[in-house]
């Protein structure tokens with residue numbers, strides 16, 4: 001039963017990775033490259049079967065297709081994992097969009113993360129995250145570092161915007177109070193997650209600009 005549940009959750013995560021990539025970014029450069037080289041592989045192998053000497057070129061194209069496909073797939077899996085943890089805590093579907101490896105990193109980013117407001121003033125359901133934030137958040141809980149937890153906090157903050165809050169101080173306070181739950185959803189124990197949330201409140205929060213601090217914020221029970 002537990003195994004069944006895990007498998008179905010894994011399939012859900014895979015499904016949201018695929019629909020996420022299609023729905024929110026149409027397709028990534030890596031996916032396009034993988035498909036292009038896969039098509040070249042097929043064409044070369046068909047030509048080889050007809051007696052042309054394209055087998056070697058075709059094999060190279062096939063290997064490049066696999067490599068590009070792997071980059072795309074591992075990125076999509078990371079986004080699915082972060083999306084799942086953020087959504088579970090936010091109570092709404094949060095689609096995490098990590099800055100694409102290599103190609104996306106050419107684009108300048110505005111800060112660690114952002115959620116766009118729609119024309120009607122409501123908040124979009126896509127949390128755009130800087131590449132470094134994505135990889136640091138994904139390294140939690142294996143990496144129990146300040147950077148990894150701060151990235152988990154940023155993920156929580158953006159999830160707070162997706163819930164519909166545009167105000168920075170209110171969103172940041174919600175993140176202070178809920179980042180431990182996201183940290184736990186990513187696989188850390190509760191005591192460790194709560195300890196880290198307290199660390200953020202003591203060490204990082206006071207250094208934020210007043211836009212984010214508002215009238216101050218506490219974690220209940222602390």
Ligand SMILES: [Zn+2]
Nearest residue numbers: 157161168171
């Ligand atoms: Zn914000």
